[in-house]
Amino acid sequence: MTDRAYQLFEEQQQARGINLEQVKKSLKALKIETPSWGYGDSGTRFKVFQKVGVPRNPFEKFEDAAQVHALTGLCPSVAIHIPWDKVEDYSKFRSHAESLGLSIGAVNPNLFQEEDYMLGSVTNADPAIRRKATDHLLECVDIAKETGSRDLSLWFADGTNYPGQGDIRKRKAWMHEALAEMYKAMTPHMRMLIEYKCFEPAFYHTDLADWGMAYNQALKLGPQAEVLVDTGHHLQGANIEHIVAYLIDEKRLGGFHFNSRKYADDDLIVGSTNPYELFLIFYQILSAGQDADPAVRENVDNIAYMIDQSHNIEQKIPAMLRSVLNVQTQYAKALLINHAEVEEAQRNNDVLAAEDAVRRAFEFDVTPLLHAIREEQGLPLDPMKAYLSSGYPKEILARGKGGASW
Numbered sequence: 072m073t074d075r076a077y078q079l080f081e082e083q084q085q086a087r088g089i090n091l092e093q094v095k096k097s098l099k100a101l102k103i104e105t106p107s108w109g110y111g112d113s114g115t116r117f118k119v120f121q122k123v124g125v126p127r128n129p130f131e132k133f134e135d136a137a138q139v140h141a142l143t144g145l146c147p148s149v150a151i152h153i154p155w156d157k158v159e160d161y162s163k164f165r166s167h168a169e170s171l172g173l174s175i176g177a178v179n180p181n182l183f184q185e186e187d188y189m190l191g192s193v194t195n196a197d198p199a200i201r202r203k204a205t206d207h208l209l210e211c212v213d214i215a216k217e218t219g220s221r222d223l224s225l226w227f228a229d230g231t232n233y234p235g236q237g238d239i240r241k242r243k244a245w246m247h248e249a250l251a252e253m254y255k256a257m258t259p260h261m262r263m264l265i266e267y268k269c270f271e272p273a274f275y276h277t278d279l280a281d282w283g284m285a286y287n288q289a290l291k292l293g294p295q296a297e298v299l300v301d302t303g304h305h306l307q308g309a310n311i312e313h314i315v316a317y318l319i320d321e322k323r324l325g326g327f328h329f330n331s332r333k334y335a336d337d338d339l340i341v342g343s344t345n346p347y348e349l350f351l352i353f354y355q356i357l358s359a360g361q362d363a364d365p366a367v368r369e370n371v372d373n374i375a376y377m378i379d380q381s382h383n384i385e386q387k388i389p390a391m392l393r394s395v396l397n398v399q400t401q402y403a404k405a406l407l408i409n410h411a412e413v414e415e416a417q418r419n420n421d422v423l424a425a426e427d428a429v430r431r432a433f434e435f436d437v438t439p440l441l442h443a444i445r446e447e448q449g450l451p452l453d454p455m456k457a458y459l460s461s462g463y464p465k466e467i468l469a470r471g472k473g474g475a476s477w
């Protein structure tokens with residue numbers, strides 16, 4: 072790469088003691104899973120908007136996801152949600168994914184869309200409903216065996232709207248009972264990623280409301296259970312990067328659902344309102360990646376980076392491209408942090424120098440670096456532009472309206 076902009080960038084970073092070859096290697100290794108449901112029609116509780124050209128079935132969702140991977144080299148796997156992505160023959164589904172250069176990623180059970188679950192699924196006071204919900208979890212383990220998926224991502228809408236509505240401690244025990252049964256059914260290579268959320272759809276209490284509750288369940292289950300951090304699932308002002316650092320240090324950070332939020336679980340394009348938070352999350356991960364404890368480094372190496380966003384008003388594929396490119400940009404910036412400089416400032420209790428050493432990396436324009444790695448990988452320098460000028464956006468219009476919802 073002889074581009075002038077890259078040359079300047081290289082000189083600038085070398086002068087700061089940054090090993091750009093290592094940075095490029097790390098960037099090329101970044102993998103981000105996209106969610107099948109991010110390609111379908113979506114909306115809010117007020118309205119689900121129907122778009123022209125939306126996939127009509129799980130197979131077409133994967134075809135759209137393959138576009139995102141082909142243009143970015145970042146997204147070789149796609150998470151599925153059951154029953155949204157229920158198919159008759161999972162081995163056929165798996166072959167379809169493989170023929171597109173993809174694999175089927177995390178399997179997400181869905182325990183929030185049936186009438187039966189209005190007052191809870193695995194924490195419902197009715198044992199028959201708890202049984203039905205647990206059976207669905209077991210069904211998802213079987214599906215994961217067929218799809219070759221390692222991760223099962225669990226999110227429960229379970230909670231109550233009013234004081235006294237449910238017995239919080241009994242519900243805690245029922246949650247554990249269901250998770251333990253599922254845990255036992257998993258093969259040794261599988262992982263259970265437990266997702267928490269502070270509220271919504273329940274507005275008084277949620278059975279797994281925060282990382283501590285998810286971590287507590289994971290700890291009681293065993294080493295194959297870990298915590299999933301969805302960036303939209305915290306109360307205002309929560310320090311997500313602190314949670315991330317804490318969980319990695321306890322070797323229980325399983326993965327992320329990246330999305331952007333301003334008010335609640337807004338599920339917006341990643342990095343659209345809070346890029347610095349994303350950068351600081353990567354700062355904690357990269358810092359832990361240099362830990363002396365191999366178990367901490369192992370946790371870092373196994374973090375599943377996943378997107379969880381639903382595009383309400385925008386076109387699905389370009390929105391997904393924007394999300395994954397924003398993740399890549401913030402990761403690239405975080406790779407420019409000079410950790411020795413930060414540590415020296417910390418040792419000297421030099422608050423301003425420490426803050427400056429971290430923030431400075433965020434302020435670099437990493438465009439020349441991203442262009443360089445894309446060129447080296449034979450990818451378009453501007454994946455968004457390449458998509459918009461390709462034939463695909465027009466081709467999918469033939470699908471018409473009325474595609475799969477979520």
Ligand code: PSV
Binds near residue numbers: 266
């Ligand atoms: C719930 O808000 C959530 O974040 C969970 O990950 C679900 O699986 C997903 O959204 C579904 O939209």
Ligand code: MN
Binds near residue numbers: 328
């Ligand atoms: Mn999520």
Ligand code: MN
Binds near residue numbers: 301303304336379
């Ligand atoms: Mn969510």
